[in-house]
Amino acid sequence: MDRWELRRQDYSLDSDQEDVREAFSEFFAKESPSSVVRAAEPLGYDAALWEKLVGMGVTTMSLPAALGGDDATLVELVLVAEELGRNASPVPLISHVVSVRLLAAVGADRAVLDAAAAGLPPVALALAPLTGTSPALVPDAAIANDVIALSGEELVLFRSAEPAPFIANHGSTPLGRWDPAAASGRIVLASGPAAVSAFERALGDWKLLTAAALIGLTQIALDTAVEFAKTRETMGVPIGSLQGVAFPLADVAIGVTGARNLIWRAAWMSEYEPQARPELIAMAYANAARVATRGTTTSAHMQGGLGFTIEADASLYFLRAKGWSVLAGDPNLDLVGIGAGLVVAAG
Amino acid sequence: MDFSVLQLTAEQEQFAKEVQAFLDDIVTDEVHERELETGDGFSATVHLALGERGWLYPTWPVEHGGAGLDAVSARILDLELHRRQVPDITAGTTALVWSAVERYLDSAEVDTMRLDVARGHVRFCLGYTEPDGGSDIAAAKVRAVRDGDEWVLNGSKIFTTGAQSCQYTFLITRTDPTLPKHKGMTMFLVPLDAPGVEIQGIRAFSGERTNIVYYSDARISDKFRLGAVNAGWAVLHGPLDAEHSIGGEESGLDDISVGRSFLRVLERALDAAVDWTAAAVRPDGTKVADDRSALQRIGRVATDLEAGIRTPGPLGRVAGSEALVRGSADLVDLVGIEALVSLGDRAGSELGAVEYGHRFAQGTATYGGTVEVFRNIISQHVLGLPQMNYPGRKVFLAPGRSDAMAAAR
Numbered sequence: 123m124d125r126w127e128l129r130r131q132d133y134s135l136d137s138d139q140e141d142v143r144e145a146f147s148e149f150f151a152k153e154s155p156s157s158v159v160r161a162a163e164p165l166g167y168d169a170a171l172w173e174k175l176v177g178m179g180v181t182t183m184s185l186p187a188a189l190g191g192d193d194a195t196l197v198e199l200v201l202v203a204e205e206l207g208r209n210a211s212p213v214p215l216i217s218h219v220v221s222v223r224l225l226a227a228v229g230a231d232r233a234v235l236d237a238a239a240a241g242l243p244p245v246a247l248a249l250a251p252l253t254g255t256s257p258a259l260v261p262d263a264a265i266a267n268d269v270i271a272l273s274g275e276e277l278v279l280f281r282s283a284e285p286a287p288f289i290a291n292h293g294s295t296p297l298g299r300w301d302p303a304a305a306s307g308r309i310v311l312a313s314g315p316a317a318v319s320a321f322e323r324a325l326g327d328w329k330l331l332t333a334a335a336l337i338g339l340t341q342i343a344l345d346t347a348v349e350f351a352k353t354r355e356t357m358g359v360p361i362g363s364l365q366g367v368a369f370p371l372a373d374v375a376i377g378v379t380g381a382r383n384l385i386w387r388a389a390w391m392s393e394y395e396p397q398a399r400p401e402l403i404a405m406a407y408a409n410a411a412r413v414a415t416r417g418t419t420t421s422a423h424m425q426g427g428l429g430f431t432i433e434a435d436a437s438l439y440f441l442r443a444k445g446w447s448v449l450a451g452d453p454n455l456d457l458v459g460i461g462a463g464l465v466v467a468a469g
Numbered sequence: 470m471d472f473s474v475l476q477l478t479a480e481q482e483q484f485a486k487e488v489q490a491f492l493d494d495i496v497t498d499e500v501h502e503r504e505l506e507t508g509d510g511f512s513a514t515v516h517l518a519l520g521e522r523g524w525l526y527p528t529w530p531v532e533h534g535g536a537g538l539d540a541v542s543a544r545i546l547d548l549e550l551h552r553r554q555v556p557d558i559t560a561g562t563t564a565l566v567w568s569a570v571e572r573y574l575d576s577a578e579v580d581t582m583r584l585d586v587a588r589g590h591v592r593f594c595l596g597y598t599e600p601d602g603g604s605d606i607a608a609a610k611v612r613a614v615r616d617g618d619e620w621v622l623n624g625s626k627i628f629t630t631g632a633q634s635c636q637y638t639f640l641i642t643r644t645d646p647t648l649p650k651h652k653g654m655t656m657f658l659v660p661l662d663a664p665g666v667e668i669q670g671i672r673a674f675s676g677e678r679t680n681i682v683y684y685s686d687a688r689i690s691d692k693f694r695l696g697a698v699n700a701g702w703a704v705l706h707g708p709l710d711a712e713h714s715i716g717g718e719e720s721g722l723d724d725i726s727v728g729r730s731f732l733r734v735l736e737r738a739l740d741a742a743v744d745w746t747a748a749a750v751r752p753d754g755t756k757v758a759d760d761r762s763a764l765q766r767i768g769r770v771a772t773d774l775e776a777g778i779r780t781p782g783p784l785g786r787v788a789g790s791e792a793l794v795r796g797s798a799d800l801v802d803l804v805g806i807e808a809l810v811s812l813g814d815r816a817g818s819e820l821g822a823v824e825y826g827h828r829f830a831q832g833t834a835t836y837g838g839t840v841e842v843f844r845n846i847i848s849q850h851v852l853g854l855p856q857m858n859y860p861g862r863k864v865f866l867a868p869g870r871s872d873a874m875a876a877a878r
């Protein structure tokens with residue numbers, strides 16, 4: 123890697139990007155307050171909300187115009203995902219958008235693509251390659267009839283008449299115990315190295331969007347804790363004036379701000395120069411997972427006993443930080459991959 | 470949003486070549502050896518040679534001693550100076566102080582001084598910290614007493630880095646101990662060759678040299694006063710806010726993190742550790758490159774580095790310093806006993822960057838305002854948290870920039 127390459131360092135959003143951000147910020151704030159999030163527990167899916175979101179064009183926005191989309195890039199998608207995270211919205215946006223992009227990328231049959239893009243019901247993606255035909259825990263499979271999975275050397279769209287059985291979980295997401303053997307249909311989307319690389323690209327997209335959602339989640343957790351710290355008093359002073367409270371919150375702000383920029387940069391590079399810094403996605407993801415874990419525990423803790431109760435929104439954020447970030451396995455494995463990539467490049 | 474590689478014009482390409490050729494000549498091994506030995510953070514030959522080309526203040530107009538460079542060319546030059554590890558501490562403090570000098574010194578004086586600063590003949594250091602404490606700058610005690618057209622200075626400043634290479638120090642003094650502490654201070658540009666000024670070196674374990682400066686009945690002319698008597702706190706704020714990176718503009722070209730220069734030290738250490746890992750075999754015959762715990766460590770440091778580079782402004786100052794402190798310690802552990810061999814005793818091995826990084830890291834958490842002082846700034850100005858009303862609480866923003874000042878009054 124050339125550390126002295128002369129690159130722009132422009133993190134500003136253009137007016138279209140600002141518009142996307144604002145539109146989804148308003149949408150989620152209005153349609154997905156925490157009462158909606160709670161009402162959707164434990165499944166973590168609000169079908170009516172999802173339908174409204176699909177109506178905003180979110181499932182097609184990143185498709186090429188020729189396929190009926192708006193040519194939105196990963197940069198716009200991470201902006202949307204952050205807004206989703208900021209409201210802990212109970213919708214399968216990330217896996218669905220990633221799946222639709224994947225179908226387009228492998229040149230899936232137009233009828234298959236169009237049905238998926240229509241978004242009802244959503245399509246799920248198995249984040250780990252299948253091992254044999256045994257059932258696996260698959261995110262969003264509890265609300266999806268179609269699941270895309272890498273099976274050996276084949277990328278396959280599995281069709282079932284019913285979603286997989288729901289498994290209650292830490293982050294209240296529609297996790298399903300999905301059984302590939304129970305599928306009634308099987309469409310091979312790609313095979314050989316093309317299948318593997320398409321799957322890996324999709325997994326990368328999923329990690330980026332999940333990283334963005336985690337940062338939105340951590341930001342709202344922080345904002346909530348800061349508001350609490352301004353008004354809650356001890357010994358006659360606001361707790362936020364104590365450094366023992368303020369400094370950990372400052373660290374959360376530092377983490378969130380850097381993580382967001384790292385995600386933006388990874389998204390930009392992934393979109394425009396995917397070969398240049400492939401490790402950025404893993405970095406953005408592993409970093410966001412850690413920032414979210416620390417940030418949401420700190421934010422809950424600074425609200426004392428209340429932050430430990432189900433009634434506190436802090437609990438929503440804390441449980442989802444892990445409940446989202448570990449769906450693709452131990453984020454430390456991404457660090458191993460980053461290290462291995464650097465060492466191979468040096469050797 | 471744009472992270473693309475800059476497309477240079479033919480002129481800029483040419484300029485980049487000129488920079489290379491010029492720096493090849495002046496940034497010699499001797500310059501680096503001397504820096505290792507002295508820890509000055511300054512090389513007179515390089516500084517003056519850059520000044521001669523107008524490259525100390527490259528975007529200044531030529532008639533002011535600059536080179537009238539466009540922003541891209543200035544960035545080319547800046548990166549190249551960093552790449553070659555040109556000692557730049559004194560260049561940095563001089564630039565910080567100049568904004569206040571230009572604004573507050575008598576204008577005829579400024580006009581004569583400007584060219585000397587640009588050419589590198591006049592240099593400034595920062596005289597804020599005192600032996601009794603540096604975080605609370607407004608508690609400074611060095612006394613300045615008026616005597617006709619002169620001022621008499623008494624007391625001492627510690628950590629006046631670069632004083633041995635400078636002509637003036639930007640000194641904060643106490644002029645009226647009866648006033649509330651922020652209001653009884655006056656700034657001066659003190660000639661370091663004035664009788665009664667004595668500079669004594671101090672070494673940090675990073676190898677950096679700094680100083681304690683004693684003022685014993687040192688007399689200076691009133692023309693070296695910057696701003697009104699007892700208005701020193703406001704004069705200090707321009708350079709202090711710049712050092713804290715409050716209120717800067719983003720160009721889309723420059724690094725956004727105040728901690729970027731710390732992270733360059735981590736980059737060197739990481740690159741050396743990665744090269745080592747690629748080749749190293751442990752005493753039991755296993756390859757380090759096959760050890761997943763080693764790879765995870767590298768992945769963690771590389772990720773913290775990347776996140777630090779992307780963290781803007783004052784937040785990046787904390788992220789950068791702490792990534793370096795943690796990361797360099799981790800890299801020493803990774804490499805093990807070989808990492809302990811001193812930088813100066815290595816003859817050609819790149820691993821010295823790890824050993825040096827671990828020593829250098831510690832100072833970055835302290836100078837320029839400690840990471841705790843920055844967390845106070847972030848708590849107050851980024852998060853908007855209430856500040857405890859300590860007796861003698863300090864404020865960071867210049868008057869008019871926020872209501873923090875009003876609250877402090």
Ligand SMILES: Cc1cc2nc3c(=O)[nH]c(=O)nc-3n(C[C@H](O)[C@H](O)[C@H](O)COP(=O)(O)OP(=O)(O)OC[C@H]3O[C@@H](n4cnc5c(N)ncnc54)[C@H](O)[C@@H]3O)c2cc1C
Pocket residue numbers: 365594595596597598599600601602603604605627628629630631673677679832835836837838839840841842845
């Ligand atoms: C290599 C080096 C070069 C330097 N160069 C210069 C220079 O050129 N000019 C100059 O004027 N100074 C310079 N300094 C001094 C530096 O700015 C001070 O060391 C720093 O501001 C801290 O002051 P102090 O050392 O007196 O520590 P103190 O202020 O006594 O602090 C001691 C500890 O208490 C913590 N602390 C203090 N106040 C607070 C608070 N309000 N909230 C929370 N924690 C707090 C600090 O973070 C620190 O950990 C340099 C220092 C070093 C090490």
